[in-house]
Amino acid sequence: MANARRKCRQYSREYLKLGFICSPRNRLLPMCVICERVLSNESMKPSRLKEHLAKVHPEKRGKDLAYFRELRDKILKRRTLPGMKTSETRLERDGLLVSYRVALMIAKSGKPHTIGEQLLLPVVSEVLRTMLRQPTADIVKKIPLSNDTVQRRIDVMAKEVEGRLCSMLRNTEFSLGLDESTLPDNEAILLAYVRFISDEQMKQEFLFARELNTDAKGETIFQVVDDFFKEKGIPLKNIVAVTTDGAPSMVGCHRGFVARLKEVAPDALAVHCVIHRPHLVAKRLSRRLNESLQYVISAVNRIKSNSSKDRLFRRLCEENDEVFSRLLLHTEVRWLSKGACLTRFYELFESVLLFFEEEDPTLRDYLRSRETDIAYLADLYFKFNEMNAQLQKDELSLIRSKSIISAFMSKLVLYKQNLSRGELGQFPNLNKAKLNDILKDSDIDAYCDHLQMLHDDFQRRFHDLLSMAVPSWAFDPFKNAADAELHLQEELLDLQSNDELKPRMAQGYDPFWLQKQVPSLYPSL
Numbered sequence: 165m166a167n168a169r170r171k172c173r174q175y176s177r178e179y180l181k182l183g184f185i186c187s188p189r190n191r192l193l194p195m196c197v198i199c200e201r202v203l204s205n206e207s208m209k210p211s212r213l214k215e216h217l218a219k220v221h222p223e224k225r226g227k228d229l230a231y232f233r234e235l236r237d238k239i240l241k242r243r244t245l246p247g248m249k250t251s252e253t254r255l256e257r258d259g260l261l262v263s264y265r266v267a268l269m270i271a272k273s274g275k276p277h278t279i280g281e282q283l284l285l286p287v288v289s290e291v292l293r294t295m296l297r298q299p300t301a302d303i304v305k306k307i308p309l310s311n312d313t314v315q316r317r318i319d320v321m322a323k324e325v326e327g328r329l330c331s332m333l334r335n336t337e338f339s340l341g342l343d344e345s346t347l348p349d350n351e352a353i354l355l356a357y358v359r360f361i362s363d364e365q366m367k368q369e370f371l372f373a374r375e376l377n378t379d380a381k382g383e384t385i386f387q388v389v390d391d392f393f394k395e396k397g398i399p400l401k402n403i404v405a406v407t408t409d410g411a412p413s414m415v416g417c418h419r420g421f422v423a424r425l426k427e428v429a430p431d432a433l434a435v436h437c438v439i440h441r442p443h444l445v446a447k448r449l450s451r452r453l454n455e456s457l458q459y460v461i462s463a464v465n466r467i468k469s470n471s472s473k474d475r476l477f478r479r480l481c482e483e484n485d486e487v488f489s490r491l492l493l494h495t496e497v498r499w500l501s502k503g504a505c506l507t508r509f510y511e512l513f514e515s516v517l518l519f520f521e522e523e524d525p526t527l528r529d530y531l532r533s534r535e536t537d538i539a540y541l542a543d544l545y546f547k548f549n550e551m552n553a554q555l556q557k558d559e560l561s562l563i564r565s566k567s568i569i570s571a572f573m574s575k576l577v578l579y580k581q582n583l584s585r586g587e588l589g590q591f592p593n594l595n596k597a598k599l600n601d602i603l604k605d606s607d608i609d610a611y612c613d614h615l616q617m618l619h620d621d622f623q624r625r626f627h628d629l630l631s632m633a634v635p636s637w638a639f640d641p642f643k644n645a646a647d648a649e650l651h652l653q654e655e656l657l658d659l660q661s662n663d664e665l666k667p668r669m670a671q672g673y674d675p676f677w678l679q680k681q682v683p684s685l686y687p688s689l
Contacts, residue, residue, distance in 0.1 A: 173208035182213040183224065183232050185239070197235040198224060259306030266309060267317035277318075280309030329358075329369055330396040336360050339405035340371075341437075342389070342414070342421065344380050352376040354388055364678045366559055382414065386424040400425070405433040409440045438565045438629065439555050445621045446502075446548050450614055456537035457502075459530045460509055463516060464491050466524070473523075481515050488512060503545030510542045510593050536607045539593035547575070559674065563638070566629050573622050580615040583608055639673050642666070655686045 175186040179194065187193040187202045194213060195202045198221050207213065217225060224231075270280055285307065289300040338360035346352050356371040374388045393400055406425060408414035414421050422434045449457065467477050468491060481489040491512065492505045509516065513535065520528035531538070551572045555565060579590055586608070588595035594611075597603050623630070637648050637656060645656040659665065662685070668676045676682075 173205055175208060179208075179210070179213055180232050180236065181229050182210065183217050183221070183227075183235075184213050185236050188240075196220075197232055197239060200239065255302075255306050259303075259308070263308050263313065264317050264321065266307070267314045268321060270314055271318045271321075277311045277314040280314050281311065285309055326372075329371065330398060332362060333358060333360065333396075333398045333402065336362070337402050337404045339407065340389075340403050341407040342385070343409065343437075344376070344385065344414075352380050354385060356389065356392075361678055364675070364680060366674065366678065368558070382420040382422075382424060385414070385421045389421075389425075400428045403429050403432050405435060407435045407437050409437050435562070436625075436628075438562075438569070438626075439552065441625045442548060442552060442555070442569075442622075445618055445625060446545065448617060448621050450610065450617070452610060453537055453541060453614060456534040457506075457541060459527065459534055460506060460538055460541075463520065463527060463531060464493060464505065464509065466527070467491055467516075467519070468493055477515070477519050480519055481512060484515050484518070486512055486515055491516075503542070503549040506538065506542035506545055507593075510538050513538070536594065536597045536603050539597045540591065540607075540611050542593045543591040547572075561674070562629065562632065563634055566632060566634070569622065569626050569629060573619055576615050576619045576622070580612045580619075583612050583615070638677075640669075641673075641676070642669065652688055655688050659686055 172192060175191060175194065179185070180197075183197050184194040184203075185197055187195040190202075192205050192208070193202050194208050196216060201216075201220075203212070203216065207216070266280060266284060270277060285304055288307070289304050292298045292300045292303060338358045341357040341359070343355045343357075344352065345355060352375070354374050354376055356373075357368065358371045359366065359368045361367070372392055374392065376384055376388065378384060390400065403425065406422060408421065425432055426434075467473050474490075477491070478489045488508060488511060490508075492508045513531075517528050517532060520531070551568060554568050575590075582588070582590060588598055594603065635648065637643060637645075637652070641656060642660050645653045645660065648656050659682075665676070665679060665682070668679055
C-alpha cells in the first residue's frame, strides 16, 4: 500500500463558488482568485478550499458566485508575459505571411516593387484607421514591403516553385515550347515552357527565361537549354515533343535547335507553333491590299506621333460626336493589334479624312480611294483575331488545333462564295461600304482572289496538322469497336466493359485518357 499511486484530483466548476479556479499554468492545481495563491493538488477538495477561504479571506465568505466570476474574468483577461510573447510572435508571423502574399500579388501585376511601401502600406493604414478604428503603427510595421524585401520574397518563391517543377520534370515526360524574343533594349532572351501530366491533369508551366549573350543561332539556343537541364538534373530524353517558331535557327536541318535536340532525343516530335503559323498567313497580302494597309499605318503614325495633332484629332472626333476619339497604334510584333487598329480606323474614317483635308490632301485622297480595302481588311483581321483567341485557350491540343484551323479554312471558302454572290453579311464594314455605293465588282474579285490565296497558304503551312489522322475511338472509346484497327479491338472491348472508367468520360475525352490506370491496363490504346 505504501507504493500505491497517489490519487490525482480534478478541478470542478463548483469550486468557483469557493473562490478557486484551476491554475493557468497547471490545471491540476487550484488557485485562489482573491490572493492568486496556488495550492497543492491534495487541496483540490471542498473542505480544504473552504478552510482557505475562512482563514485567509474571512471577509469574503458571504460573497456570491457573480463576485468570484468577476475576479476570475479579470485574471484570465490579464496579459501575462508568456501571453504577450505569444501574441507578439503571432503578429510577426502573420506579418511575414502577408509580406509574401503581397509580394506575389505585386509580381503578378507587373508593378514596380516600390509600390508596396509607397502605396499599399499607406492604404492599409488608412483602412484600419478609418474603417476599423484600430491603431495602425503596430500592425503596419510588422509587414515588411520595402523594394529590396519584395525582391527577396519574389526570389525565394520563384526558387521554390522552380525547384518543385524541376523535381517533377526529372521523372516525367514532357513537351517543351521555346520562343526567342527581343526586348526594347535589343536584349535577346529565350523563353521556355513545359507541358506535362500530373495528378491526372495536363499542366502547363513557365520553365525559364535566359539571356542569349552572343547570338540567336540554333547551336546557341541548344547550348542554353542543355546547360539549364544539366544544372537542374533534368534528362533531355524526357522531352517527347518540342514546339518552336519556323525560324531557321529553330528548324534548320543541320544546325537548327531541333536538329541538335534530335541527336540527344531522336524520338522527340517537332511541331511548328500553331499560333505563329496564322501570323505568317495573315501577312500574305496582295500588292494592292498591302499599299492600302501602309496608307492606314502612315495616317495613324502622322496623328499619334505628334501630341498636338493627337489632341486636335481628339477634339475633332468629339465635335463629330464619334463614339471613340482616339486611334490605336499597330506594332508588327503584336500582329493581332492590326485588327483592332483597322477596326478603330474605319469607325473614325470620316473624321480621319476631314483631319487630313488640310493637313495632307494627297494622303486623304489615297485613303478615300482605298476605303473598301480598309473595310475588307478590318473585317478580315477581326476574324483572324477570333481564331487566334481560340488557339490561345488553356488545355489546347493538336486535335483541337486541327479542328479550329479546319473550321477557319472552311469559313474562308464560304466567305469567298458569299462575296462572289454579293452577300456581305459576314463582312459588316464592307457591307457598309456597299450601302454607300462605293464597292465595285473589281473590288469583289480582288477580295475573292485574296481569300483563295489565304486558303492555299493555310493548306500549305498546316499540311502536317490537317493530314493528321485522329481515330474516332480517341473521342469516344465506347463506340463500336469493330470500326477500330484490328490489333486494338480487343483492348477497346475490355475498356468498354470497365465500368469504373466510364464516369470520367462525361467530363470529356481529355480527363478520361489522363487517368493513371488507362496506360497500364490498355497499353496499345
